[in-house]
Amino acid sequence: MKPPPASTDHAAAASAFLADEARAGWHDRALWLVRRKRDRAAAAVPEWETLRTLASAVKAHTLSRLDDYLLQFEAQARANGFVVHWAENADVHNALVYDLLCRHGAQRIVKSKSMLTEECGLNPYLEARGIEVVDTDLGERIVQLSGEPPSHLVMPAIHRKKEEIGALFHAQMGTPEGLSDPAALTAAARTDLRARFFRADAALTGVNFAVAETGGFVVCTNEGNADLGVHLAPLHIASMGLEKIIPKAEHLGIFLRLLARSATGQALTVYTSHFHRPAPGQAVHLVLVDNGRTAHLGREGFRDALKCIRCGACLNTCPVYRRSGGHSYGAVIPGPIGAVLMPGVDPERYASLPFASTLCGSCTDVCPVRIDLHGQLYRWRQVLGRRGRGGASKKWRMRLAGAVLSRPRLYRMAGATLRFLLRWLPRRALGPWGRHREWPDPPAERFGTWYEKQRRRS
Amino acid sequence: MSRERILKRIQRNRPPAVALPDVPAFAPPSGARRARFIAAVEEAAGAVVPLEGDVGAWVQRACPDARGVAARLDEAVPGAWRPGPDTPPEALAGLDLFLCKGTLGVAENGAVWVGEAAAGRRAALFLPEHVVLVLPCTALVDTMHEAYRRLDVRAAGFGVFIAGPSKTADIAQALVIGAHGPRRLTVLLR
Ligand code: SF4
Numbered sequence: 217m218k219p220p221p222a223s224t225d226h227a228a229a230a231s232a233f234l235a236d237e238a239r240a241g242w243h244d245r246a247l248w249l250v251r252r253k254r255d256r257a258a259a260a261v262p263e264w265e266t267l268r269t270l271a272s273a274v275k276a277h278t279l280s281r282l283d284d285y286l287l288q289f290e291a292q293a294r295a296n297g298f299v300v301h302w303a304e305n306a307d308v309h310n311a312l313v314y315d316l317l318c319r320h321g322a323q324r325i326v327k328s329k330s331m332l333t334e335e336c337g338l339n340p341y342l343e344a345r346g347i348e349v350v351d352t353d354l355g356e357r358i359v360q361l362s363g364e365p366p367s368h369l370v371m372p373a374i375h376r377k378k379e380e381i382g383a384l385f386h387a388q389m390g391t392p393e394g395l396s397d398p399a400a401l402t403a404a405a406r407t408d409l410r411a412r413f414f415r416a417d418a419a420l421t422g423v424n425f426a427v428a429e430t431g432g433f434v435v436c437t438n439e440g441n442a443d444l445g446v447h448l449a450p451l452h453i454a455s456m457g458l459e460k461i462i463p464k465a466e467h468l469g470i471f472l473r474l475l476a477r478s479a480t481g482q483a484l485t486v487y488t489s490h491f492h493r494p495a496p497g498q499a500v501h502l503v504l505v506d507n508g509r510t511a512h513l514g515r516e517g518f519r520d521a522l523k524c525i526r527c528g529a530c531l532n533t534c535p536v537y538r539r540s541g542g543h544s545y546g547a548v549i550p551g552p553i554g555a556v557l558m559p560g561v562d563p564e565r566y567a568s569l570p571f572a573s574t575l576c577g578s579c580t581d582v583c584p585v586r587i588d589l590h591g592q593l594y595r596w597r598q599v600l601g602r603r604g605r606g607g608a609s610k611k612w613r614m615r616l617a618g619a620v621l622s623r624p625r626l627y628r629m630a631g632a633t634l635r636f637l638l639r640w641l642p643r644r645a646l647g648p649w650g651r652h653r654e655w656p657d658p659p660a661e662r663f664g665t666w667y668e669k670q671r672r673r674s
Numbered sequence: 675m676s677r678e679r680i681l682k683r684i685q686r687n688r689p690p691a692v693a694l695p696d697v698p699a700f701a702p703p704s705g706a707r708r709a710r711f712i713a714a715v716e717e718a719a720g721a722v723v724p725l726e727g728d729v730g731a732w733v734q735r736a737c738p739d740a741r742g743v744a745a746r747l748d749e750a751v752p753g754a755w756r757p758g759p760d761t762p763p764e765a766l767a768g769l770d771l772f773l774c775k776g777t778l779g780v781a782e783n784g785a786v787w788v789g790e791a792a793a794g795r796r797a798a799l800f801l802p803e804h805v806v807l808v809l810p811c812t813a814l815v816d817t818m819h820e821a822y823r824r825l826d827v828r829a830a831g832f833g834v835f836i837a838g839p840s841k842t843a844d845i846a847q848a849l850v851i852g853a854h855g856p857r858r859l860t861v862l863l864r
Contacts, residue, residue, distance in 0.1 A: 246847045261782075263700045270695055277694040283684040296828075302677035354853060355844035371844065378846040398848035406854055413854075414763070430828040440800050440840040440855030447797035448763050458680070465827050466697060469818040472835075473782070483714060483783030484818075484837045487800075487855070493831035495796055496759055506680045514687030 223565045224546030226572040233375075233541040243375060244538040250371075251532040253481025254582065260483075261473065270470050272586035275523035278461055279513065285428040285461045286504065292431025297494050299501045306336035309505050313338060313420070313453055314345055316501055320451045322347070322417035326409075328435070328442035329353040330422025331369060331526055332455050332505055335548045338420075350412050352441040354405055361388045367542025367550065369528040370479050375541050409441070419445030423456035423502075424525070425471060429464045432492035433502070436475065436485040443489055452494070455503045458510070459522040471525060474584035478527040512560050517595050521556045523585040530579035530589055536572050545569060552579035556592040559600065567605035570596035631662050702816050707781045708863070711814050714784030718838030719851050720859040729773065729808060729862065737804070740770040746794045747773055747808060757794045766795070769802035776807035777833075779814045779861065780821050785837040786861060787821065789830035796832050800840075804858040807836065811863055 234240045258264045278285055290300045303309035317325065325342070327333065327349055339349045339360070351360040355372035359365065362384050366372030373381065382396035391404045421442045425434040433454060435442045446452040462471065476482040494500040513519050531537045531551030542550035547558045547566060555573060558566035570593045579589040620630050638658040643650035659666075703710065712722045725732060730751045733743065744766070745754040751773060757766060766772070774793050776786035786807045793799050815821050827833055840855030851857055 249847070262703070266698070266700075270697060273692070273695040276689075276692045280689050280692040282688055283681050286681070286684075302675070302680055304676035304680050308676055352854065353844070354842045358844065371847075373844055374847070376846075378848070381845050398845035399850045401845055402842060402850040402853060406852070409854060410767070414767075427827075432828060438840070439842050439853035441853070443796070443800045443834070444854050447795075447800060458684075463694060466819070466822050468827075469822045470697065473818050476783075480843075482837075483717070484780075484785050484835060486718065486837050486840055488785065488835040488837075490827045490830065490833045492828045492833075495790075495832065504680075506676070506683070510680055510683035510687055513684060513689075516689070519689060 224568055226540065226544055226546070226568040229544035229546060230536075230540035230572075233544050234539065239375075239377065240539060240541070242377070243541060246374065247532045247538045250480060251529070251582070254478055254529055254532065255481075257477035257481040257483060261477070267470055267474055268584055268586050271474055271525075271584055272523060274462060274467050274470060275459075275585055276520075278463060279459070279519065279522055282458065282461070282513065285463060286458060289426055289428040289431060289461055290504075292429065293426075293433075293502055294431070296431045296492050297500070298431070299499070301501060301503045302506075303503050304506045306505075306507050309336045309455065309503055309507065310338050310341040312503055313455070314342060314347070316451070316453060317342070317347060317418055320418060320499070322451055324348045324350070324412070324416050325418045325420055326350050326352050326413055326416040326441075326445040326449065327356075327420040328422065328437060328445055329356050329372070330420070330455060331549065332422055332457050332507075333420065334365065335507060336455075336505070338455075350409070350416075352409055352413070352445055353437070353439060354402060354441075357405060357409065358384065361385075364543070365548065368531055369526050369549070369551070369553075371528070375543065410444075413444045413448050416445065416449045418451035418453060419449040420453050420455065421446060423454050423460050424475070425468060426456055426461045426502075427463075427465050427468065428461055430492060432465075432490055433460075434468060434472075435489050435491070436472075436487065437489075438480075438482075438486045440487050443487055446491075447495065450498055452498060452500045453503065454491075454500070455505055457505055457507070459524075475525055475527055478529040478582065478584040508561055512557070515560060518556065518560060518592055520587050521553065521560075521592060523587055524553050524557075525585060526553075527584055529582040529584065533578045533582050535574060535576065535578070540572065545572070552589045552593065553587070556587075556589060556596060559596050563600060563603065563605070567600050567603075570594075570600060628662070628664070635659065635662070697819060700817065700819070703782070707814050707816060708811060710781040710816075711779050711784060712863075714781060715838065715859075715861055716784070718784045718859075719841060719849075720784060720838035720861060722861045722863055725808075725862040725864040732862065733771065733773070737771055740804070742769040742802075743771045743773075744769050744798070744802070745773040746792065746798075747775060757798050759795055761795050761798070763795075763797045763801060766798050766801040771804045771806065772798055772802035773806040773808060774798070776809040776861065777813065778821055778824060779809050779863075780816075780818060780835070781814055782817050783837055785821075785835035787825060787833060787835055789833040791830070799834065799836065800855045802856055804860070805836070805839075805856045806860045806862060808862045808864065
């Protein structure tokens with residue numbers, strides 16, 4: 217995988233994505249379709265809004281007692297026969313996983329989808345040490361074979377056309393040249409990966425929910441790839457962010473009713489697997505990973521982002537994400553949730569992300585755990601603006617606007633000037649906004665005059 | 675140690691205590707539960723067959739071409755062998771058909787809970803081409819809340835909600851049934 221750039225320029229990266237108009241248009245429409253499926257699924261549940269409130273409140277409670285719940289979980293998980301490890305950052309996590317693999321003599325591992333291991337850069341770390349890592353979620357496999365990061369939380373290869381995937385499979389798996397039928401390509405990947413499941417020495421998974429009371433954890437997939445991995449391999453390593461914890465099994469009811477409906481519009485993922493004991497002869501290791509989460513917990517005004525269950529709904533609905541693609545964020549977590557989490561990780565590098573938003577609030581409307589996403593985006597702008605990261609051109613424009621708007625006479629003069637100039641001004645004067653926009657037709661008279669006339673008439 | 679440092683940081687940074695809300699009882703949805711369950715399974719690309727007679731006769735009628743057949747049911751299924759915890763996965767991968775008991779079906783999403791005791795071996799639910807879950811009509815509940823009230827997920831060791839056959843839409847958003855796991859999922863309701 218290519219190393220990420222030193223700092224993300226979302227607007228520039230988005231232009232690159234938009235250069236292929238057909239692709240960009242398809243991407244936009246495909247994700248909007250998923251958003252509409254989500255709407256239908258949500259509307260079918262009368263208590264949907266109550267569930268969102270509950271989910272948010274359960275997470276708020278859990279975060280306020282996170283240490284207690286983690287300790288309870290650790291004790292119960294141990295009682296279940298799992299080995300529990302703690303990793304304060306990505307380096308500790310990766311070293312821990314590598315050490316476990318070495319101790320079990322594991323050379324080949326299969327991995328199901330886990331944004332956390334993406335965040336930790338686990339694949340390149342293990343590959344550099346001679347371990348064969350195979351991502352088994354079809355979308356993840358596609359991006360792994362093409363040497364790029366996922367571009368979406370639940371649809372990793374949404375930015376790829378089927379013809380490109382066909383060419384990739386032809387080159388890497390020997391499928392017939394020109395084959396681009398999704399069913400045929402999926403069948404080819406199934407055959408290829410089946411053999412790898414059987415050969416694997418260890419299986420790595422993420423965790424969707426960990427239950428403090430029962431010491432168990434839940435993994436959701438549609439493909440069944442996590443289960444095929446862990447039920448065939450003698451070693452199962454599950455990596456989870458600290459925030460995945462919930463108090464009791466009964467709370468799974470709330471979150472599972474929300475997760476798949478928000479993500480894809482399905483009522484539930486095909487497989488919702490609950491692990492509470494290792495299979496006979498199997499070792500199960502759980503790694504609890506911090507990697508910046510406890511620091512984020514201390515950021516008042518931003519800590520709610522830790523409630524995220526990674527459903528991807530805020531990406532699907534976001535007009536900016538849909539039209540700029542996941543890679544334009546240059547971050548492991550793209551979209552609105554990425555734009556509120558990543559500046560906490562590195563404010564310099566990800567300074568442009570909170571500005572990659574119209575603040576329309578659609579993300580907040582769909583979020584199943586009611587994270588105030590657009591509020592956080594706005595607040596990040598204040599924080600980053602104070603550090604001089606708002607963008608120079610925006611700054612002088614805002615100053616100018618402020619000066620004009622606070623002086624009535626100046627404002628009236630500016631209005632008259634603009635009404636005249638609008639006829640002649642080049643679109644370029646709008647900056648990037650002018651690239652795809654025309655000036656409006658100038659009104660015949662000023663608003664004040666029009667308003668007076670209306671009042672006299674009535 | 676990571677553990678102590680993590681716990682200390684949480685204690686320093688965690689917000690003031692917030693109460694844990696109670697989960698209210700939601701009004702049951704309208705319409706027959708059984709009909710809702712069937713619609714939800716079909717929505718998930720699975721099939722529901724109301725079963726009158728015995729399972730063996732259904733297998734002969736519905737899957738006459740099935741070659742490898744295994745079952746873990748109280749009744750005998752002609753030609754089927756019984757997998758257990760020691761069955762090698764290779765034997766399961768060769769199965770056309772695997773039948774076992776489901777514990778509970780959820781009407782709101784068509785999911786059926788299967789614990790590892792019912793499956794015999796965990797992988798048996800994922801390797802065969804066609805998985806058939808036999809479920810009594812009396813084991814249907816409305817929502818996931820009710821499901822968790824009835825289940826002891828911890829005692830199960832391993833258990834899974836299965837909603838339809840394995841599927842993916844990762845290539846150009848085209849739905850393909852049969853990603854890594856079973857290509858067919860049938861619920862026999864009796
Ligand atoms: S922030 Fe909310 S909508 Fe976005 S991925 Fe997380 S849970 Fe889903």
